[in-house]
Amino acid sequence: MGKLIMTADDSASVRQMVAFTLKQNGYDVIESVDGRNALTKLAAQKVDMLITDLNMPNLDGIGLIKGVRSGSLNKFIPIIMLTTESQDALKSEAKAAGATGWIVKPFKPEQLIAVIRKVLAR
Amino acid sequence: MVDQHIATYREEAGELLAELESSLLDLEESPDNSDLINRVFRVMHTIKGSGAMFGFDEIAAFTHEVETVFDLVRNGKMAVTKQLLDLTLKSRDHITALLSAGHGEVNRHEGDDIVAGLRQLVPQAETTMQKMDEPTAKVPPKVDSADAEQKTWRIRFRPNRELLLNGNNPVLLLNELRALGTCHVVAQFDNVPRLDTMVGEHCYLYWDIILTSSLGEEAIRDVFIFVEDDCEIKIELVDSSSLATDDQSYKKLGEILVERGDLLPVEVQKILNQQKRFGEMLVDQGVVTPEKVQSALIEQQHVKTVRQERAAPAPDAAASIRVPAERLDQLVNLVGEMVTVQAHLTQAANSLRDPTFINISEEVERLTNELRDTTLTIRMLPIGSTFSKFKRLVRDLSQELGKDIEMETFGADTELDKTVIEKMNDPLVHIIRNSIDHGIEMPEVRTAAGKPSIGKVQLGAEHFGDSVLITIRDDGAGLDRDAIRAKAVDNGLIAANAELSDSEIFAQIFTPGFSMAAKVTNVSGRGVGMDVVKRGIEGLRGSIAIDSLKGKGTTITLKIPLTLAIIESLLVKIGDSHFVLPLASVEECVELSRADVEAAHGRNLVKVRGNLTPYISLRELFDIGGSPPDIEQIVIVSVHGQSIGFVVDFVVGEHQTVIKPLGRFYQDVQGISGATIMGDGSVALILDLSVLAQTAELAEHNQL
Numbered sequence: 001m002g003k004l005i006m007t008a009d010d011s012a013s014v015r016q017m018v019a020f021t022l023k024q025n026g027y028d029v030i031e032s033v034d035g036r037n038a039l040t041k042l043a044a045q046k047v048d049m050l051i052t053d054l055n056m057p058n059l060d061g062i063g064l065i066k067g068v069r070s071g072s073l074n075k076f077i078p079i080i081m082l083t084t085e086s087q088d089a090l091k092s093e094a095k096a097a098g099a100t101g102w103i104v105k106p107f108k109p110e111q112l113i114a115v116i117r118k119v120l121a122r
Numbered sequence: 123m124v125d126q127h128i129a130t131y132r133e134e135a136g137e138l139l140a141e142l143e144s145s146l147l148d149l150e151e152s153p154d155n156s157d158l159i160n161r162v163f164r165v166m167h168t169i170k171g172s173g174a175m176f177g178f179d180e181i182a183a184f185t186h187e188v189e190t191v192f193d194l195v196r197n198g199k200m201a202v203t204k205q206l207l208d209l210t211l212k213s214r215d216h217i218t219a220l221l222s223a224g225h226g227e228v229n230r231h232e233g234d235d236i237v238a239g240l241r242q243l244v245p246q247a248e249t250t251m252q253k254m255d256e257p258t259a260k261v262p263p264k265v266d267s268a269d270a271e272q273k274t275w276r277i278r279f280r281p282n283r284e285l286l287l288n289g290n291n292p293v294l295l296l297n298e299l300r301a302l303g304t305c306h307v308v309a310q311f312d313n314v315p316r317l318d319t320m321v322g323e324h325c326y327l328y329w330d331i332i333l334t335s336s337l338g339e340e341a342i343r344d345v346f347i348f349v350e351d352d353c354e355i356k357i358e359l360v361d362s363s364s365l366a367t368d369d370q371s372y373k374k375l376g377e378i379l380v381e382r383g384d385l386l387p388v389e390v391q392k393i394l395n396q397q398k399r400f401g402e403m404l405v406d407q408g409v410v411t412p413e414k415v416q417s418a419l420i421e422q423q424h425v426k427t428v429r430q431e432r433a434a435p436a437p438d439a440a441a442s443i444r445v446p447a448e449r450l451d452q453l454v455n456l457v458g459e460m461v462t463v464q465a466h467l468t469q470a471a472n473s474l475r476d477p478t479f480i481n482i483s484e485e486v487e488r489l490t491n492e493l494r495d496t497t498l499t500i501r502m503l504p505i506g507s508t509f510s511k512f513k514r515l516v517r518d519l520s521q522e523l524g525k526d527i528e529m530e531t532f533g534a535d536t537e538l539d540k541t542v543i544e545k546m547n548d549p550l551v552h553i554i555r556n557s558i559d560h561g562i563e564m565p566e567v568r569t570a571a572g573k574p575s576i577g578k579v580q581l582g583a584e585h586f587g588d589s590v591l592i593t594i595r596d597d598g599a600g601l602d603r604d605a606i607r608a609k610a611v612d613n614g615l616i617a618a619n620a621e622l623s624d625s626e627i628f629a630q631i632f633t634p635g636f637s638m639a640a641k642v643t644n645v646s647g648r649g650v651g652m653d654v655v656k657r658g659i660e661g662l663r664g665s666i667a668i669d670s671l672k673g674k675g676t677t678i679t680l681k682i683p684l685t686l687a688i689i690e691s692l693l694v695k696i697g698d699s700h701f702v703l704p705l706a707s708v709e710e711c712v713e714l715s716r717a718d719v720e721a722a723h724g725r726n727l728v729k730v731r732g733n734l735t736p737y738i739s740l741r742e743l744f745d746i747g748g749s750p751p752d753i754e755q756i757v758i759v760s761v762h763g764q765s766i767g768f769v770v771d772f773v774v775g776e777h778q779t780v781i782k783p784l785g786r787f788y789q790d791v792q793g794i795s796g797a798t799i800m801g802d803g804s805v806a807l808i809l810d811l812s813v814l815a816q817t818a819e820l821a822e823h824n825q826l
Contacts, residue, residue, distance in 0.1 A: 002573075010164075011172045013131035020127070026574045055167045069287070076323075078289035084171050086186070086193075100289035101348035106174035106182075119348070121294055 002028045003120060006045075008038035008064060009053040009082065014105075018051060021109040027116075035059025039067045042074050049120050050079045054090055062090070062097050069098035078119035082107075124176075131176045135221055138165045142214050146207055153202035162210070163192040169217065181220050187237045188213045191244060200245065209239050272303075272336050272432070274361035274425055278382070279346070280328040280354035287323060290349055296329065298345045303335030306424050308417035330382075330417035332424040334361075361425045363432055372425040375400050378418040384410050447540065450501055457490075457497045458688065458780035464490040465778070465801035494688060494778075502684075503543055505583050505590075506534030512554055516579060519558045526565050526576045527558060536583035538590055542662055542682060546592070549658040552651060553594050553678050554579065561598030561676055571673065573597065589664075589706065592680040601670040606630055625763070628668040632656040660812060663689075663704065663795065665762060693777035693806065694757060694770040697746045700806035702779050702798055703768070707759040707811055711773050714754045728767060730758060737767030738818045740809075743793075761815040768814070781808065793817060 032038035054061035471483035520527035562577035795810035
């Protein structure tokens with residue numbers, strides 16, 4: 001019943017806040033600390049959605065999105081990226097790589113949930 | 123919880139600042155190391171982004187300046203200088219101060235000086251202003267007042283073929299539009315290629331949407347925010363309530379198609395000269411696809427309706443009148459008689475073969491049908507009024523039991539016959555009580571199981587053919603398949619080694635006296651329960667189904683016919699008697715020859731589409747004299763998801779059955795749910811299929 005969402009962010013506080021918000025709204029969450037970490041987990045685990053930061057060490061958000069879209073297990077899942085208002089160019093690059101949508105930091109929990117409901121079938 | 127997020131942020135920022143310091147010192151040694159530059163940039167970015175999330179606005183604003191400079195360095199537009207490193211180290215200290223200090227205790231000037239210093243370092247050409255506020259997906263604003271301006275929009279949404287590859291789901295977008303107001307959606311297929319050239323992952327469909335909403339164009343654009351860059355989205359205003367027009371009609375079909383760019387004005391003239399129905403002609407000529415015409419017609423209809431509603435005087439006291447329910451019942455009865463008489467008339471007209479007479483009878487038939495439909499809708503009420511009653515029930519019960527339960531409803535405007543709604547009340551109360559008492563766990567149990575502590579009960583109604591589906595879903599503990607099985611074996615209801623499907627096991631809870639509750643609570647557990655529910659629902663000619671997953675929840679679906687007065691049915695004949703079977707349950711009719719019977723060696727089984735299907739001979743069951751024809755007919759019906767056949771002499775055909783209750787003496791007859799009067803005045807009995815199937819099953823058991 002609960003949809004499974006993977007989050008990828010190197011910022012522990014954002015990760016914590018996102019996971020808390022998701023769990024409050026009945027979603028199950030897997031957290032990962034950077035792109036490489038997320039991609040490794042996604043190779044073996046089917047999830048319903050990915051929420052990823054763009055700036056991350058090891059493998060950044062764009063690399064992660066490309067990796068997911070060229071994989072098989074999670075190829076078609078919705079991917080939401082967390083951007084900041086100064087990242088317009090990066091946002092377009094991520095969209096071209098296959099991101100579904102975005103949410104601009106800072107955001108409120110209810111904004112995050114609204115975006116998720118926009119792209120994730122209930 | 124927010125405090126905990128803030129504490130985590132402080133800790134995280136502290137670590138990042140330590141990392142920053144060492145990176146800056148390393149950078150001093152090797153100023154061209156791009157890894158180090160990237161790391162500095164990332165640290166600044168994270169401190170800024172996360173800081174803004176948790177209310178550290180001053181840190182976010184200050185760090186933004188440093189980040190901007192390092193973005194330039196990263197892109198090779200600036201070099202790493204001693205000056206830059208000094209300023210950045212100072213920034214680090216300033217951020218540390220901001221982080222640990224309360225408001226107002228920090229030396230602002232120091233921050234301003236650093237920012238000014240950083241700005242001086244930036245080459246002139248790069249000092250463009252950064253825009254700060256960018257629209258992010260918004261929580262849709264609530265539609266508040268009814269008198270807000272209602273506008274009708276024509277939207278064409280032509281997605282990029284590769285929309286699905288990016289994880290987008292057009293259905294969700296269409297649903298979002300539907301939530302904005304009154305909405306009609308027409309799918310356009312003309313881009314769908316032949317199967318052999320089709321790429322399964324591509325989206326070839328596009329959609330025409332007509333939407334009436336009090337929200338503006340912006341709200342509609344917001345729906346498409348993630349896809350507007352690579353999809354074609356055309357939004358045009360076609361009607362508005364502020365438009366001073368008394369005209370309740372709307373544009374002609376041709377005008378709409380031309381406006382949409384689907385058709386050239388020249389073509390319109392050419393076609394109009396031929397004088398046929400315009401839409402048909404367009405399609406005949408292959409100028410536009412049928413879907414395009416349909417979409418334009420829907421726009422026409424939609425706007426007309428909206429305008430008519432607007433022109434209609436605001437609903438005041440005179441717009442509705444109260445009528446005693448008995449008078450309505452009487453009206454329905456009279457209409458029922460009328461349907462019967464009309465059937466007789468049609469029969470008579472057809473046998474006389476007089477064209478004038480046939481004409482009149484057809485006209486009467488049309489009027490009667492309209493009268494029947496109108497009359498039946500008068501008794502229809504939205505089920506929503508009952509729903510609100512249940513909200514109260516959920517609230518009271520959950521308080522009593524100390525559980526946190528939220529109730530969600532959907533389809534409250536689904537209409538059902540008034541009598542049906544009344545009779546639904548008790549069964550629904552029972553099911554919802556069960557969900558709350560047995561289904562939803564105590565909050566601490568839920569939290570331990572990793573579920574949200576607030577339990578959810580969903581109650582909804584939706585149309586399904588000529589029935590309404592009522593769903594009661596909870597996200598509670600679910601039914602324990604094994605426990606029910608064990609209990610049923612204990613009670614001697616099923617054999618210990620019986621092989622049963624989940625639904626068959628769940629069905630055990632409908633047995634009289636069956637209760638899973640370990641102790642009797644105020645709310646439930648006395649073992650009088652689901653069997654009463656089942657009887658109530660079957661009394662309405664409905665059916666009940668259970669689906670459950672242990673630990674995840676239970677869904678109970680009730681299928682209820684729209685009305686109790688008149689049903690579509692199949693008329694059959696045995697000997698000289700007519701019988702009626704509700705058409706909704708009928709699956710198909712097949713022949714039963716003598717050879718088939720002999721081949722089955724005395725067992726009442728016949729092979730239909732490869733499946734062995736049991737059958738009952740109604741002639742035997744009702745002890746009707748005479749001999750059957752050489753080839754009999756089997757009507758295959760579905761009872762509780764299982765196929766069973768009823769053998770009859772002839773299948774006459776579809777029949778509009780006006781249901782009459784049986785007289786007092788016959789009311790307890792098993793297997794007959796009512797009667798109807800035929801066109802020629804004779805009586806046909808309405809078969810109660812589920813009871814008949816049960817009787818047959820019992821008889822089979824006793825024989826074995």
